Each structure stands twice: as C-alpha cells, then as structure tokens.
Amino acid sequence: MRRFLARRLAHGAAVIFIAASLSFLLVHLAPGDPFSTTLDSASINPSVKVAWRAAYGLDRPLLEQYLRFLGQLARGNLGPSLMRPGPASAVLADAVPNTLVLMGTALVLSFVIGIGVGSWQAERAGSRGDRVAGNTSLVVASLPEFWLAAVLLLVFAYRFRVFPAAGVVDLVMHDSLSPAGRVLDRLRHLALPALTLALLSSASIARYQRAALLDVLPQDFIRTARAKGVTDRLVLWRHALRNALVPTIVLLGLSLPTLLGGAVFVEQVFTWPGLGRIAAAAFHARDYQVVIGATIMGAVLVVAGGILADLLHAAVDPRVRTQ
Amino acid sequence: MRESIGPRISVLVACALAVAACDGGTKKSEDASAVGGSIVIAAQNEPRTLLPPLITQIDEKIIADQIFEPLAWLGDEGHLDRGYRPGLADSWSWEHDSTAVVFRLNPKARWQDGRPVRASDVRFTFGLYADSVVGFKDRSSLARIDSVTARDSVTAVFWFKNRYAEQFYDAATRLLIVPEHLLAREPRATMLTSAFGRAPVGSGRFRLGKWTPNASIELVADTGNYHGRPNLDRVVFAVTTDANALSTRLTTGEIDLVEVSTPAMFRTLKDQPDLRARMNPAYDYSFLLFNARQPKQRQRPNALFADIRLRRAISMGLDRGKLVRSQFDSLAVVSTGPMTRAQPLADSTIATIAYDSAGAARLLDSLGWTLPAGKTVRERRGQPLKFSVLVPTVSANRMALIVVIQESLRKLGVEVVVDAVDGNTFVGRLGARDFDVVFHGMHVEPSVSGLRANWTVASAQDANGLNFGNYENPRFDAHLDSALAARDLASARPHAKQAFETIVADAPAVWIYETRTATLMHKRIRPVHIVSTAWWAGIADWSIPPGERLPRDRVGLRVAAR
Numbered sequence: 001m002r003r004f005l006a007r008r009l010a011h012g013a014a015v016i017f018i019a020a021s022l023s024f025l026l027v028h029l030a031p032g033d034p035f036s037t038t039l040d041s042a043s044i045n046p047s048v049k050v051a052w053r054a055a056y057g058l059d060r061p062l063l064e065q066y067l068r069f070l071g072q073l074a075r076g077n078l079g080p081s082l083m084r085p086g087p088a089s090a091v092l093a094d095a096v097p098n099t100l101v102l103m104g105t106a107l108v109l110s111f112v113i114g115i116g117v118g119s120w121q122a123e124r125a126g127s128r129g130d131r132v133a134g135n136t137s138l139v140v141a142s143l144p145e146f147w148l149a150a151v152l153l154l155v156f157a158y159r160f161r162v163f164p165a166a167g168v169v170d171l172v173m174h175d176s177l178s179p180a181g182r183v184l185d186r187l188r189h190l191a192l193p194a195l196t197l198a199l200l201s202s203a204s205i206a207r208y209q210r211a212a213l214l215d216v217l218p219q220d221f222i223r224t225a226r227a228k229g230v231t232d233r234l235v236l237w238r239h240a241l242r243n244a245l246v247p248t249i250v251l252l253g254l255s256l257p258t259l260l261g262g263a264v265f266v267e268q269v270f271t272w273p274g275l276g277r278i279a280a281a282a283f284h285a286r287d288y289q290v291v292i293g294a295t296i297m298g299a300v301l302v303v304a305g306g307i308l309a310d311l312l313h314a315a316v317d318p319r320v321r322t323q
Numbered sequence: 324m325r326e327s328i329g330p331r332i333s334v335l336v337a338c339a340l341a342v343a344a345c346d347g348g349t350k351k352s353e354d355a356s357a358v359g360g361s362i363v364i365a366a367q368n369e370p371r372t373l374l375p376p377l378i379t380q381i382d383e384k385i386i387a388d389q390i391f392e393p394l395a396w397l398g399d400e401g402h403l404d405r406g407y408r409p410g411l412a413d414s415w416s417w418e419h420d421s422t423a424v425v426f427r428l429n430p431k432a433r434w435q436d437g438r439p440v441r442a443s444d445v446r447f448t449f450g451l452y453a454d455s456v457v458g459f460k461d462r463s464s465l466a467r468i469d470s471v472t473a474r475d476s477v478t479a480v481f482w483f484k485n486r487y488a489e490q491f492y493d494a495a496t497r498l499l500i501v502p503e504h505l506l507a508r509e510p511r512a513t514m515l516t517s518a519f520g521r522a523p524v525g526s527g528r529f530r531l532g533k534w535t536p537n538a539s540i541e542l543v544a545d546t547g548n549y550h551g552r553p554n555l556d557r558v559v560f561a562v563t564t565d566a567n568a569l570s571t572r573l574t575t576g577e578i579d580l581v582e583v584s585t586p587a588m589f590r591t592l593k594d595q596p597d598l599r600a601r602m603n604p605a606y607d608y609s610f611l612l613f614n615a616r617q618p619k620q621r622q623r624p625n626a627l628f629a630d631i632r633l634r635r636a637i638s639m640g641l642d643r644g645k646l647v648r649s650q651f652d653s654l655a656v657v658s659t660g661p662m663t664r665a666q667p668l669a670d671s672t673i674a675t676i677a678y679d680s681a682g683a684a685r686l687l688d689s690l691g692w693t694l695p696a697g698k699t700v701r702e703r704r705g706q707p708l709k710f711s712v713l714v715p716t717v718s719a720n721r722m723a724l725i726v727v728i729q730e731s732l733r734k735l736g737v738e739v740v741v742d743a744v745d746g747n748t749f750v751g752r753l754g755a756r757d758f759d760v761v762f763h764g765m766h767v768e769p770s771v772s773g774l775r776a777n778w779t780v781a782s783a784q785d786a787n788g789l790n791f792g793n794y795e796n797p798r799f800d801a802h803l804d805s806a807l808a809a810r811d812l813a814s815a816r817p818h819a820k821q822a823f824e825t826i827v828a829d830a831p832a833v834w835i836y837e838t839r840t841a842t843l844m845h846k847r848i849r850p851v852h853i854v855s856t857a858w859w860a861g862i863a864d865w866s867i868p869p870g871e872r873l874p875r876d877r878v879g880l881r882v883a884a885r
Contacts, residue, residue: 031744031747031748031751031752032745032747032748032750032751033747033751035515036746036747036750036751036754037371037746037747038368038379038380038746038750039715039717039718039746039749039750039764040379040380040381040460040766041379041460041750042749042750042753042754042763042789042791043379043460043461043765043776043789044379044458044460045455045458045460045462045787045788045789046754046786046787047455047787048455048456048458049458049754050787051455051456051458051512052458052512052513052515054512055510055512055513056513080516081516082515082516083371083516084371084516084521084536085516085517085518085520085521086518091536094536095536095537150567153567153568153571154567154571157571157575158567158570158571158574158575161575164575164577165568165571165572165575165577166561166563166565166568166571166572166577167538167539167561167577168538170875171363171538171539171541171559171561171577172361172363172557172559172875172878173874173875173878176878268564268565269565269567269568270565270568271537271538271561271562271563271564271565271568273535273536273537273538277537278536278537281369281537284745284746284747285371285747286747
C-alpha cells in the first residue's frame with residue numbers, strides 16, 4: 001500500500017509540474033497583457049505600459065521568466081500578483097476557504113441527495129416513478145452550471161426572495177448579528193450556490209447508485225436475507241446499500257475536480273469570492289501568477305481526488321486492501 | 324450671461340465660496356437626525372487600485388472621490404468657468420498676469436492618519452501625476468501646468484505656461500491630493516501594485532473600512548474629518564459582475580444604487596416601486612473608427628480607408644438614428660462627432676453626414692465599387708468590398724449594435740466581418756493599431772483638451788500615441804489649438820466649432836451614439852450635490868430620513884469603525 005501510495009504521489013507531482021508549466025506557457029502566449037485589464041486602459045500611453053512591463057520583469061525572454069518562475073516555485077513561492085500588492089499565494093489564500101466551504105457543502109449535499117434518489121429508484125426499478133426520476137436526473141446532469149445557477153437565482157432570490165442573490169454574508173448587517181445569526185446568515189448565502197453544484201453532481205451520483213444497487217439486489221446474500229424474513233426495506237437499506245456504496249464512494253474523490261470546474265461558473269453568477277471567481281478575474285486581468293497558482297490548485301485537487309478515491313476504495317472493499 | 328474666469332471674477336467667486344464655506348459649504352452635519360444610515364452601491368468591476376493617479380475605471384473613481392479630495396470640486400451645474408465648491412482649498416485667487424492660481428488650503432485639513440495636509444502634499448501630488456513613469460492616463464492634460472510650488476505650509480501655487488480657458492479646471496479638479504509622507508518612498512514604476520492603493524489614506528470624509536477582495540469595499544464615516552462627519556455611517560461598494568445577480572440584488576434591496584448603461588437592465592429596473600431613476604448627461608460616445616493606415620504598418624496608407632470618399636459613403640449608408648433608437652431607446656442619442664452634448668464646447672448644430680443609402684450607393688459606384696450581377700458584395704477590380712470590425716465582447720451595447728450595422732451595410736453591398744475579442748486583446752490590438760475598423764468608445768470630461776491626445780497629427784505620428792485611427796488634418800489641429808488657447812470659453816467656442824466641423828467632414832469615424840447612464844437609487848436616500856459630471860460627488864452629504872430607515876441603516880458606526 002505504501003509503495004502504491006508513493007507511486008501515486010510521484011505521478012501526482014509530475015501531473016502538477018506539467019499543469020504548472022503548460023499553464024505558464026499558455027497564459028503568457030495569450031494575447032493582451034496585465035496592464036490592459038479594462039477598456040478604459042486603452043487611454044494609458046503604450047510607452048507607460050512598456051515601462052511597467054520592464055518594471056515587473058515581463059519584458060524578459062519567456063525562457064528566462066519560466067526558469068525564474070520554477071526557481072520561485074521550488075521555494076514554495078508563486079511570485080507577485082499583478083492585480084494586488086503582495087504575493088499571488090495571498091490572493092489565492094483569501095479565496096480558497098470560500099471555495100472549500102462551497103465545495104464541501106455541495107459534496108455532502110450531492111451525496112445525500114444522489115444516494116437517496118438512486119436507492120429510491122432502485123427500490124422501485126422499472127416503475128413510472130423510477131422512469132420519471134431517471135429522466136429528470138439525466139436532464140439535470142446535462143444542464144450547464146451557469147444556466148441552472150441563473151434559474152435558481154431568478155426563482156429563489158428574485159421571485160420568491162427566500163435566499164440572498166449574491167455574496168458570502170450580508171455586507172452591512174453580518175458583523176452586528178449574534179453568533180447564531182451569523183451562522184444563519186452564512187447558510188442563507190451558501191444555499192443557492194451550494195444547491196446549484198449539488199444538484200448537478202447528485203444527478204450523476206443517483207444514476208451510479210441506482211445501477212450499483214440493481215447489480216447487488218439479485219445476489220445470493222440478498223436472497224438469503226429475504227429468505228430469513230427481513231423486510232424489503234431493511235434488505236435494501238441495510239444489506240444491499242452497504243455493498244452498493246463501493247462504486248459511489250469512489251466517486252467522492254473523482255467529484256472534487258468536477259465540483260471545482262463547476263465552481264468557476266457558479267461563483268461568477270453568485271458573486272462568491274472563491275477560487276473560481278479569482279481564477280476567472282485573474283485570467284481577464286492576465287495576472288499570470290494567480291492564474292498559474294489557481295491551475296496548480298486545480299491540479300492538486302485532481303491528484304488528491306484520484307488518490308482519495310483509491311484510498312476510499314481500499315477502505316470499503318477489503319479485497320483491494322489485500323492486493 | 325456666461326462669465327469668464329478672469330482675475331476679477333475669480334476673486335469674487337473665491338470670496339463667495341469662502342463665505343459659503345463658512346455657512347455650510349463645508350457641510351457640517353448640523354441636523355443630528357440626518358446622521359446615520361448605510362448605503363450599498365453596485366460596483367461592476369473589482370477596483371485594482373485606489374491610488375488616484377492610476378485610476379482608470381469609473382468604480383475606482385467613485386470610491387477614490389470619497390476618500391480623497393481635489394482642491395476644489397466642480398459645481399452642481401458642471402460649469403468649467405464658475406461655481407466651484409471648496410475641496411481641500413477653502414479659497415483661491417489669481418496672480419495678476421493670470422498665469423498662476425494660488426490655493427489656500429483649509430488649515431484644519433488632516434489626513435486620515437492625523438497628519439496635517441500641507442502645500443507640499445499638493446506639490447508632491449502634481450509631481451506624481453506629471454511623472455511619465457507613474458502612468459496617469461490624462462497626463463497630457465497637465466502639460467500646460469509648468470510647476471506647483473508651496474509658498475508656505477498652507478498655500479500652493481500652480482504656475483501655468485500660458486493663459487487659457489480651462490486653467491482653473493485643470494489645477495483644481497484633476498488632481499486628487501495624496502499624502503507625501505506615505506508615498507514619497509514608493510517606487511514610481513511599480514505604483515500600480517503599491518500597498519497604498521489597497522489601503523489608501525486620504526483627507527476625504529470617508530475612509531476605507533474593509534476591503535474584501537472580489538466581494539466588497541466598505542467605506543466608513545471619518546468622524547473626525549475637518550469638514551464634519553458625513554451624514555451616512557457607511558457606504559459599501561458591492562462587487563457584482565453578473566447582470567442577473569445585479570438586477571436581483573437591486574430589486575430585493577440588497578443593493579441601493581446602481582449606474583445602468585444597458586437598455587435591457589434599465590427597462591427591467593426603472594419601474595421598480597422602491598427605486599428612483601435619474602438620467603445622467605452623456606460623457607461617453609462610441610464610434611466606428613477607420614484606420615487610415617495599414618494595420619501595424621503605419622507608413623502605408625490603408626488600402627480602403629485612406630480614401631475619405633469611401634469613409635463618407637459608409638457613414639451615409641448607416642441610418643444611425645434608427646440604429647440608436649432600436650438599441651437604446653432613451654439611453655442614448657446619435658453622436659455628432661468626437662464630443663458629447665454635455666461638454667460646454669460641444670456644438671450639436673454642426674452639420675453631420677446624413678443617412679442617404681441611395682447617395683451612398685452612388686458614391687460607391689463612382690469609386691469603382693460596383694455590384695456585379697448575381698453577387699451581394701461590391702467589387703473593384705475583382706476585390707470585394709470587405710473588412711473586419713474589431714469589437715470588444717465585454718461591451719454588450721457594441722456587440723448588439725455591430726450585428727445591426729453588419730446587416731445595414733450588407734444591404735449596401737459591403738461585407739463586414741465581426742472580429743469579436745475579449746477586452747484585454749481588444750486594448751492590445753487597439754494600442755498596436757492592428758485593425759481596419761474598430762468599434763471604439765471613449766469617456767470624455769467636460770473639457771475638450773483630451774481631443775489633442777486622440778485626434779491630432781502629433782499623436783498619430785507618435786508610435787505610442789492614442790490616435791489609434793491615424794487621423795491627420797493640420798487644419799483640425801490648428802482650430803483645436805486655438806480653442807484650447809483661448810482665454811475664455813466664449814472666445815474658444817468658434818474655434819472649437821470649426822475644429823469639430825473639420826473632423827466631422829473628414830469622417831475618420833462613423834459617430835454612432837452617446838450613451839447616457841441612469842442612476843437607479845432607493846427612494847429612501849436623499850441625494851444632494853448631484854453634479855452633472857459625477858452623481859457621486861456629494862455622497863457625504865446624502866442622508867436617509869430616520870422614519871424611512873431600514874435595519875441596515877440602524878447598525879451605526881460601532882462595528883464598522885474598527
């Protein structure tokens with residue numbers, strides 16, 4: 001297991017290095033520069049922009065910039081942000097907690113909803129309810145994140161005014177609320193973005209869960225349980241579900257990169273100041289170091305997700321552990 | 324009758340303003356019931372820096388104007404030659420030859436860190452704005468200020484190279500004064516990312532409370548300000564980039580105020596019962612700019628657009644009135660030239676190139692661009708009349724209009740290829756003059772001095788100049804120079820008119836529209852000092868009646884003022 005882990009970590013490090021290098025290359029080759037972030041910057045004299053490029057070291061040959069970047073990266077330093085004073089890592093550090101909260105909540109919600117719906121469908125496989133739920137989850141899984149986000153925004157924030165439209169907390173009231181009020185305020189702001197991400201992921205999870213249960217239900221141990229007089233419901237939830245969770249749990253690790261990809265759009269719609277929003281803003285602003293940093297974080301998440309999936313698989317399936 | 328800003332009048336104005344300053348010009352909050360309240364304003368972009376010389380976006384300007392002060396504010400009517408309100412200076416006078424203005428700073432003026440504001444700060448600020456390394460975008464507008472000196476600790480003198488109509492405007496309003504003691508040691512070439520830009524210290528009536536990146540910027544009342552504390556406790560700028568979220572936040576009351584420039588949003592929001600709409604005069608105009616030179620090869624004339632007759636034919640082929648009405652309704656009017664009607668020197672009576680599709684077709688025929696039988700695009704010697712138009716995808720208005728323009732010109736036998744690029748690429752290609760035609764937009768100030776940077780021969784021939792279309796006509800330059808050198812606005816007007824007539828006749832661009840913006844604000848807010856150029860100029864004196872306050876208006880300063 002240790003050797004397996006070491007090998008996966010080495011692979012992961014290679015993936016992260018390649019992602020960082022590709023990201024460096026592509027973002028520097030993209031047209032535009034960090035000093036043309038808005039249309040208004042057209043009125044800044046180009047000679048000033050040339051001077052700025054020199055001052056920030058962007059006039060150096062690309063190879064020299066790349067080597068300097070690698071040197072900084074080896075010391076755990078991404079380099080300075082061009083959008084804000086200070087290092088790019090500080091820009092990312094501001095955003096990461098918000099994204100983790102959003103993704104964590106969405107992950108939990110998506111598994112609760114997905115497993116629940118998938119099991120409910122498996123229990124009545126072939127019925128009209130199963131078909132309706134199956135088609136619905138197929139439609140939801142096919143929806144683009146930004147569209148679903150906009151629809152939820154219009155329905156729950158604009159029409160019914162149940163949840164706030166944007167942000168992490170109430171901009172004025174939050175600091176004056178009681179501790180419980182602050183928690184509630186955060187939850188209310190979290191609801192729509194987390195629900196958007198969760199609905200999209202849960203649709204796929206439900207389909208996986210239903211298929212896994214339908215594989216398990218015809219097996220001998222289920223027949224034995226039924227023969228012993230265990231009720232159908234208990235058979236499903238206690239015996240079958242446990243065994244059918246293996247492929248779904250593996251999905252947990254693999255969902256992380258998907259959720260992060262979705263967060264880029266969802267954070268934009270709900271003005272959620274997380275990693276996705278920062279990455280999009282940094283790309284528009286050609287804030288090279290922040291873009292590369294966000295890419296590295298995405299790569300880390302993909303690698304970590306893969307390793308987590310393997311570990312979870314080993315944890316729930318003793319046959320894997322012994323291999 | 325308009326007054327000119329000569330020495331005698333200036334002294335009278337200064338005296339009047341000094342009196343006004345004593346009895347309320349400095350806006351001490353005498354009515355305790357007016358104090359309190361929080362307003363949330365939508366910021367459609369995250370500001371990059373709040374260091375005044377490096378501000379380029381309107382959101383940055385709105386915020387910086389609360390934290391910093393100029394020497395004097397433009398008056399409510401927006402006249403360049405009278406009606407200024409005291410800012411950091413509480414009075415001013417002219418030297419006898421009118422080539423110097425003496426500003427006397429309010430002796431009580433303090434920076435928000437407690438240090439006194441001194442004339443040396445004004446001198447330092449001018450040096451910063453005028454330094455080419457720093458990157459102030461309107462630096463050319465300061466070219467006629469020779470120097471700034473500090474006569475004593477509270478007297479700053481602006482020395483001009485010559486006398487001209489907009490002297491006082493240039494000196495009093497263009498510079499937001501910054502503290503020398505906090506910025507003197509900052510390296511000027513990298514000021515764009517200086518820490519001061521994110522933690523500014525000014526002398527304005529609001530100070531920075533909290534900046535949450537990509538979310539909000541909270542300004543809180545500076546209760547110890549020498550002008551008196553502002554009525555409002557706080558002003559929060561909520562960064563909201565998504566149009567749906569912006570509309571929803573305004574409708575649900577999360578946001579109190581937004582400046583709208585897109586017709587769709589205006590139509591959606593203007594009839595909301597809690598909101599009051601106010602139309603602002605237009606200071607933005609957009610146009611199809613022809614490149615008179617080959618893209619990236621300035622020494623060669625453009626194969627198509629070096630010919631003034633072709634430019635005029637395309638102008639004649641577009642029914643701009645219909646285009647603008649269909650797209651903007653009441654939020655825009657047809658542009659008449661490189662100006663907006665709100666500028667004091669603009670002249671809307673100038674004859675423009677009228678819509679005449681038959682005339683345009685005849686003109687194209689006469690130029691040899693004829694429509695071969697069975698074809699839809701005109702040709703000359705086998706070459707189709709086809710060009711691309713560079714458009715920024717970030718401008719919803721321009722993206723919508725270019726499709727209609729494309730269709731209009733198609734009917735004339737002209738093929739337009741829409742070259743839509745992201746904002747960053749757009750700015751890069753504009754600066755490199757890498758386009759045949761660009762759908763460009765400009766923001767102007769009340770002064771027309773900015774024309775020099777964008778339309779003169781010198782700026783066309785300067786590789787780093789901002790005359791992106793390479794328009795060159797010495798006659799225009801001469802009239803513009805005469806207008807800018809005139810001693811008062813009345814004598815500048817005839818020269819300005821001739822300059823505008825020249826450039827409009829040359830058709831370096833098709834002048835499409837002047838956009839007006841609408842400020843939508845919650846009805847509980849009582850605004851004052853809505854200056855024509857800047858609705859935000861008097862926010863410190865805005866108030867919310869106690870009986871109409873929302874829960875967030877009652878939070879008070881206790882929490883925010885940390």
